[in-house]
Amino acid sequence: MITITDKYSKDADAIIYNGSCYEFVKKIPSESVKLVVTSPPYNIGKEYEKRTDLDQYYKDQEKIIDECVRILSEDGSICWQVGNYVTNGEIVPLDVLLFPIFTKHNLKLRNRIVWHFGHGLHASKRFSGRYETILWFTKGDNYTFNLDAVRIPQKYPNKKYFKGNKRGELSCNPLGKNPSDIWEIPNVKSNHVEKTIHPCQFPIELIERLVLSMTNENDYVFDPFLGVGSTTAAAVKNKRKGIGSEIMKEYWEIAVERTEAAYNGTLKTRPMHKPVYDPADPKINLNYDKELHSQTQQTLFEKKRKYEVINENR
Numbered sequence: 001m002i003t004i005t006d007k008y009s010k011d012a013d014a015i016i017y018n019g020s021c022y023e024f025v026k027k028i029p030s031e032s033v034k035l036v037v038t039s040p041p042y043n044i045g046k047e048y049e050k051r052t053d054l055d056q057y058y059k060d061q062e063k064i065i066d067e068c069v070r071i072l073s074e075d076g077s078i079c080w081q082v083g084n085y086v087t088n089g090e091i092v093p094l095d096v097l098l099f100p101i102f103t104k105h106n107l108k109l110r111n112r113i114v115w116h117f118g119h120g121l122h123a124s125k126r127f128s129g130r131y132e133t134i135l136w137f138t139k140g141d142n143y144t145f146n147l148d149a150v151r152i153p154q155k156y157p158n159k160k161y162f163k164g165n166k167r168g169e170l171s172c173n174p175l176g177k178n179p180s181d182i183w184e185i186p187n188v189k190s191n192h193v194e195k196t197i198h199p200c201q202f203p204i205e206l207i208e209r210l211v212l213s214m215t216n217e218n219d220y221v222f223d224p225f226l227g228v229g230s231t232t233a234a235a236v237k238n239k240r241k242g243i244g245s246e247i248m249k250e251y252w253e254i255a256v257e258r259t260e261a262a263y264n265g266t267l268k269t270r271p272m273h274k275p276v277y278d279p280a281d282p283k284i285n286l287n288y289d290k291e292l293h294s295q296t297q298q299t300l301f302e303k304k305r306k307y308e309v310i311n312e313n314r
């Protein structure tokens with residue numbers, strides 16, 4: 001059975017605090033967290049936030065980011081997921097605004113991941129926004145990164161060299177390919193299996209990719225703006241420890257429930273790697289299930305054969 005507490009405790013599987021992150025984060029010991037991942041309020045007047053001027057927003061974000069850097073371990077990562085601040089039809093990309101706060105701490109940017117999704121507001125005076133970004137920073141150069149844990153199936157897993165001394169050998173990595181820095185993952189809208197009352201929750205598969213690649217089992221994952229607990233759920237589902245704070249009581253209650261269900265294996269989630277539904281190719285999901293469980297793909301994942309890694313260290 002999972003142990004969830006609302007106060008910082010070393011014995012808990014998850015610590016989920018109902019209140020403000022600004023006070024809660026002070027209780028977390030320095031250099032104890034392997035991954036901080038969050039989507040802060042965007043200051044656009046959602047039901048859970050009060051719109052302030054951008055200077056004040058910047059100062060508030062700086063306060064929590066400074067603390068997140070303090071609690072981050074030497075081999076740890078921070079992933080700050082944001083979209084745009086919008087005023088009078090003019091947009092301010094929040095990753096551009098907040099970037100100097102991270103670099104002030106000498107954090108190193110490893111990727112600016114583009115999260116692309118298909119649904120959102122329809123703009124009439126500019127192009128409709130269909131992506132947000134994740135700034136992935138590490139504290140140092142010696143950081144945890146388990147690429148094999150998040151490889152995605154190759155498009156042509158059986159492709160072989162057809163000439164030269166490797167003729168007949170597999171030409172692509174049999175463990176799958178690097179998912180790249182453009183992630184097409186459906187956002188959580190009304191027909192999504194993970195939908196709750198929260199207006200903008202993370203898809204769990206997005207956080208799982210970060211958790212699996214940037215942490216090891218039993219590491220701590222912290223989300224200061226936890227919402228309905230997608231981060232803590234993704235953490236405990238994958239045998240990590242989850243920490244989070246959420247100011248709104250009704251979201252906090254759902255966060256506790258979802259984290260417990262994820263631990264018990266009863267939380268319904270959209271599986272990682274499932275292709276995005278394409279109405280022009282409705283069989284794609286069926287083919288995915290067949291492909292994932294096919295003998296070929298299994299064998300490819302299990303047999304760690306020698307392969308040539310092209311350009312992966314760039």
Ligand SMILES: C[S@@+](CC[C@H](N)C(=O)[O-])C[C@H]1O[C@@H](n2cnc3c(N)ncnc32)[C@H](O)[C@@H]1O
Pocket residue numbers: 019020021022038039040041042048049198200201202203224225226227228229230231245246247248251
């Ligand atoms: C963009 S949402 C995050 C949603 C979350 N990623 C999820 O999957 O549910 C931001 C959340 O931060 C919460 N919040 C706002 N100010 C906060 C604060 N000072 N401390 C903790 N949570 C706060 C809001 O209530 C909201 O749920």
